[in-house]
Amino acid sequence: MFYIHCPYCGEHREEEEFHPKGQAHIERPKDPEACSDEEWGDYLFFRDNPRGVHHELWVHAVGCRKFFNVTRHTVTYEILETYKMGEQPRITAESLASQQTQGNVQVASGGQQTVGATNAAAPSVKGEQV
């Protein structure tokens, strides 16, 4: 069961109040007429299915009924952050990867240092953004 921070309500709520709505940050082609069939098909039907960090669209269906974005790890299911529509994620697969390569020293979530960790413990900032 997720305990999800709604950036509009400003507090954590039970998963039961939310619905997932698929991949976030999908942009409609500016000029659909100029698209090739392949580009248009990609926009309409094809979605990422990453193993790792994924940015998703969720809606607080029983609550404020606003859409917002969730950055979630598809393996650990950990929610790394939630942010409002129109904002950009602070945590991405790239930002986590660059942290991991810095000296190969990673502070695990338990506060212990893990030297040479390959599976980075993601910094948990859910709900702490302003």
Added chain:
Amino acid sequence: MSNAATFDTRTDGAIPVESSLAYSYHRSGTPRVGPQSRVILRERALLGHLILRGGAIVLDEAVREVLGLGLPGQPQGLVVDASGERSVQWLSPDEWLVIVPGGEEFELETRLRERLADAHYAISDVSGGQTLLELSGEAARELLMKSAIYDVHPSHFPVGKGVTTVFAKATAIIRRPSEERWELVIRRSFADYLYRWLLDAGAEYAIGVEK
């Protein structure tokens, strides 16, 4: 004045109006309030419910002027006037629920429309779609804990808070206008189901229904 079509849903004629729970009282009964009752349920039937949508600043000024109450400044905020009869509740960043005594809603809506003129906003009268239940008594919070997924502990749910959440698998607004009183705003289509749920869940607290 905007050019929105408005009409007074409460006519002067002899059209009978009845509470959303009229059928439920008849079918499920109304347990008496006794000395053992630790929860008391009361419906505040036929109040005026308005949904306001629009920008917070524009609406706040208008509501302050017309109703004498400001919009709540915080998410999940609930503002109640001194008499306890009129309230404004935050529902979402651009949506508020105003509850006033039954019969005042049309005049309020009209005056808000006059005041807001060409501003970008929407007002919907939802009085017929929902009703307000009041829970009081020492076990009211326990009854909520059994039914809702939301944390209703006083440290998390102070007076002046109201949330839309899942209540007994239905959607409901839970509000806390004062220390000893809790309110549920429920859809009329769920009223019978929730009334029976409350009677069932409240049986162990010898729930009584005031009419």
